[in-house]
Amino acid sequence: MAATQQTIAAVQETEKYKYGWQTEIESDLAPKGLSEDIVRFISAKKEDPEWMLEWRLKAYKMWLTQADQEPSWAKLDFPKIDYQDAYYYAAPKLGDAPESLDEVDPKLRETYDKLGIPLLEQEMLAGVAVDAVFDSVSVATTYKKKLNEMGVIFCSISEAIKEHPDLVKKYMGTVVPYSDNFFATLNSAVFTDGSFVYIPKGLRCPMELSTYFRINEKNTGQFERTLIIADEGSHVSYLEGCTAPQRDENQLHAAVVELIALDDAEIKYSTVQNWYPGDENGKGGIYNFVTKRAACRGKNSKVTWTQVETGSAITWKYPSCILQGDNSVGEFYSVAITNNHQQADTGTKMIHLGKNTRSKIIAKGISAGQSNSTYRGLVRIQPKADGARNFTQCDSLLIGNKCGAHTVPYIESRNPTALTEHEATTSKISDDQMFYCQQRGMNPEEAVSLIVNGFCKEVLQTLPMEFAVEAQKLVGISLEGSVG
Amino acid sequence: MALIEISNLHVSVEGKEILKGIDLFINAGEVHAIMGPNGSGKSTLSYVLSGREGYEVTQGSISLSGEDLLAMEPDARARAGIFLAFQYPLEIPGVATSTFLKTALNAKRRAQGLDEIDAMEFLNLVKGKMKELEISTDMIKRPLNVGFSGGEKKRAEVLQMSLLEPQFAILDETDSGLDIDALKVVSDGVNALRGPERSFLVITHYQRLLNYIVPDFVHVLVGGRIVESGGKELAEMLEAEGYARFENTKAA
Ligand SMILES: Nc1ncnc2c1ncn2[C@@H]1O[C@H](COP(=O)(O)OP(=O)(O)OP(=O)(O)O)[C@@H](O)[C@H]1O
Ligand SMILES: [Mg+2]
Numbered sequence: 001m002a003a004t005q006q007t008i009a010a011v012q013e014t015e016k017y018k019y020g021w022q023t024e025i026e027s028d029l030a031p032k033g034l035s036e037d038i039v040r041f042i043s044a045k046k047e048d049p050e051w052m053l054e055w056r057l058k059a060y061k062m063w064l065t066q067a068d069q070e071p072s073w074a075k076l077d078f079p080k081i082d083y084q085d086a087y088y089y090a091a092p093k094l095g096d097a098p099e100s101l102d103e104v105d106p107k108l109r110e111t112y113d114k115l116g117i118p119l120l121e122q123e124m125l126a127g128v129a130v131d132a133v134f135d136s137v138s139v140a141t142t143y144k145k146k147l148n149e150m151g152v153i154f155c156s157i158s159e160a161i162k163e164h165p166d167l168v169k170k171y172m173g174t175v176v177p178y179s180d181n182f183f184a185t186l187n188s189a190v191f192t193d194g195s196f197v198y199i200p201k202g203l204r205c206p207m208e209l210s211t212y213f214r215i216n217e218k219n220t221g222q223f224e225r226t227l228i229i230a231d232e233g234s235h236v237s238y239l240e241g242c243t244a245p246q247r248d249e250n251q252l253h254a255a256v257v258e259l260i261a262l263d264d265a266e267i268k269y270s271t272v273q274n275w276y277p278g279d280e281n282g283k284g285g286i287y288n289f290v291t292k293r294a295a296c297r298g299k300n301s302k303v304t305w306t307q308v309e310t311g312s313a314i315t316w317k318y319p320s321c322i323l324q325g326d327n328s329v330g331e332f333y334s335v336a337i338t339n340n341h342q343q344a345d346t347g348t349k350m351i352h353l354g355k356n357t358r359s360k361i362i363a364k365g366i367s368a369g370q371s372n373s374t375y376r377g378l379v380r381i382q383p384k385a386d387g388a389r390n391f392t393q394c395d396s397l398l399i400g401n402k403c404g405a406h407t408v409p410y411i412e413s414r415n416p417t418a419l420t421e422h423e424a425t426t427s428k429i430s431d432d433q434m435f436y437c438q439q440r441g442m443n444p445e446e447a448v449s450l451i452v453n454g455f456c457k458e459v460l461q462t463l464p465m466e467f468a469v470e471a472q473k474l475v476g477i478s479l480e481g482s483v484g
Numbered sequence: 485m486a487l488i489e490i491s492n493l494h495v496s497v498e499g500k501e502i503l504k505g506i507d508l509f510i511n512a513g514e515v516h517a518i519m520g521p522n523g524s525g526k527s528t529l530s531y532v533l534s535g536r537e538g539y540e541v542t543q544g545s546i547s548l549s550g551e552d553l554l555a556m557e558p559d560a561r562a563r564a565g566i567f568l569a570f571q572y573p574l575e576i577p578g579v580a581t582s583t584f585l586k587t588a589l590n591a592k593r594r595a596q597g598l599d600e601i602d603a604m605e606f607l608n609l610v611k612g613k614m615k616e617l618e619i620s621t622d623m624i625k626r627p628l629n630v631g632f633s634g635g636e637k638k639r640a641e642v643l644q645m646s647l648l649e650p651q652f653a654i655l656d657e658t659d660s661g662l663d664i665d666a667l668k669v670v671s672d673g674v675n676a677l678r679g680p681e682r683s684f685l686v687i688t689h690y691q692r693l694l695n696y697i698v699p700d701f702v703h704v705l706v707g708g709r710i711v712e713s714g715g716k717e718l719a720e721m722l723e724a725e726g727y728a729r730f731e732n733t734k735a736a
Contacts, residue, residue: 430574435536435537435558436573436574436576438557438559439534439570440587440588440591440644440648441592441648442559442587442588442591443559444559446591450576450579450587453579455577455578
């Protein structure tokens with residue numbers, strides 16, 4: 001307790017230095033480890049209202065009762081995580097919150113520039129609004145004003161908790177309750193930031209909303225929480241990009257994303273995940289345990305998940321759709337690339353509750369090096385889901401012969417009028433294709449990148465244009481060294 | 485020094501000797517034709533030149549402008565100017581023909597120290613070439629060779645060749661599968677590339693092609709050996725007589 005208070009005091013002291021960051025940005029850290037004090041510390045730092053603190057504490061208490069029970073059903077192999085050996089709060093020391101982009105720390109701006117994130121107003125033409133999260137604190141939100149005028153709320157979750165408590169209370173935890181699973185429970189207790197989006201009735205959001213998350217601080221876990229609500233008849237496309245610098249330690253990332261689509265609303269959520277995957281010997285890299293779920297609550301609503309997963313040492317992620325509204329549609333498009341010693345266990349769940357609900361799953365897994373990639377998917381059709389339809393296609397591509405690809409589809413149909421279709425293929429890049437490309441002057445890495453991009457095309461083309469280009473490059477980069 | 489010098493080339497595939505001592509010099513600007521019965525080793529020669537895996541050179545050498553070609557990786561050979569129009573072109577699912585062409589062209593440009601080609605410039609260039617080869621421009625949006633007819637695949641090979649402007653092009657039965665009109669169009673495309681710096685090795689079963697692409701030399705390959713060489717009249721003779729009179733040589 002004393003240590004915590006000292007830290008708080010130290011933090012308050014350093015926060016007075018408005019321009020104390022000409023060189024390296026220092027971090028504002030909570031002490032290592034997880035305890036009720038830490039949860040309270042985080043809550044205080046976030047200036048949570050009382051109800052939020054209570055929610056966190058409930059989650060924390062629940063997590064304590066299961067602290068030994070990480071889910072173990074996934075095909076993943078990693079040493080036990082010591083949850084007391086991580087920091088749960090890290091904020092760049094910024095002084096007061098920036099009012100406009102001009103006030104944002106130039107060092108941060110530089111980092112974002114390197115990542116190619118269009119933060120500057122002049123790039124508004126690109127039609128991208130970015131809510132940038134540096135470690136745990138949202139440092140800049142662009143175009144907020146413009147979006148505000150249209151009734152769109154696009155801000156950090158912390159701000160939403162303060163400014164729009166009714167919306168947050170009404171929806172947060174309704175798709176992923178704090179008791180949902182081990183990592184979601186942990187997140188609920190200690191989440192530090194993330195995005196909040198509300199699209200008002202009938203509005204087609206005129207720009208892509210985008211968040212770049214970046215873990216910068218050594219030994220910090222990042223626990224962001226995102227909540228997107230598309231009100232009746234509205235439409236939004238949201239892109240989440242992730243990248244993390246190289247560290248030898250494994251870092252934990254346990255995010256929660258909740259999407260809610262009301263009647264006739266549509267949400268398109270795209271992720272390009274490029275967290276540090278560890279080195280070629282499997283040292284370091286992000287442990288990515290993420291709970292993403294969408295509720296297609298209204299009739300005729302639609303949610304599309306697109307993910308391009310190239311990074312992380314371990315990926316544990318199943319963006320899902322609960323198809324409650326009649327005629328609602330859930331789609332999942334996924335590319336998961338593993339190289340060297342990476343492991344990915346990823347897929348989706350489509351839960352059909354309403355009548356004539358439809359779902360489509362296109363999953364492409366590419367394994368190289370000594371990596372392992374598993375597609376794990378569940379299609380469940382409940383008794384009332386008359387006329388439900390699912391189409392699932394899982395394709396695996398192997399590069400070399402030390403890697404593995406696995407497909408674990410579960411189909412549970414409790415309605416005789418439902419139709420499900422499942423197709424799966426496994427193939428290798430053929431020597432003949434490689435030779436053909438090389439005969440045209442491409443080096444082996446270019447050839448692999450081209451062939452793999454072709455293999456993933458159906459998924460990549462669902463990404464917004466500007467990100468599709470980035471994703472194509474990533475595909476090539478992440479497979480570097482996979483061919484000799 | 486000839487552009488391509490093949491000396492006493494012996495090649496085995498899976499332990500079986502297919503080429504049994506080939507000597508062939510090709511000067512810049514020359515067109516050489518190779519004819520020979522099925523299984524005589526024509527495609528094998530084209531693969532050894534282009535560096536496909538699985539073809540073991542047990543004796544002999546190949547040089548390109550005096551450099552040891554066999555020491556180069558297949559992609560380096562391609563960038564050095566060797567092009568193979570495949571007898572059986574490969575399908576690359578999901579990769580638009582235009583993407584493939586652009587990637588190939590940029591690989592070459594990079595090797596030459598040039599910048600990547602501008603998108604508009606590229607489109608104009610390709611469309612121009614497609615028009616010459618009477619290829620419908622829809623084709624560049626389709627995945628390379630996927631669902632292409634036999635003739636379309638062959639035309640796509642020639643399209644790639646005219647775009648990449650290689651120094652030495654090997655055409656392995658590019659005429660088979662082409663209808664009579666296409667044969668003419670494709671031959672015109674090849675002839676348009678002929679010049680004092682560029683050489684061709686044209687593998688074919690049919691003398692007819694050589695009426696359009698008139699060769700400087702014709703070689704007869706039987707049983708992994710060149711059993712006779714001559715001018716274009718040799719092809720006419722083969723067309724009339726077949727390979728019967730070489731059967732003895734083959735057995736030897
Ligand atoms: N991978 C292989 N394994 C075993 N034998 C092979 C292999 N590749 C080629 N051969 C053999 O080598 C010989 C020469 O084949 P090649 O394809 O060079 O003939 P070709 O002259 O091009 O014939 P065609 O006119 O039918 O195209 C054939 O007997 C063929 O079966
Ligand atoms: Mg052949």
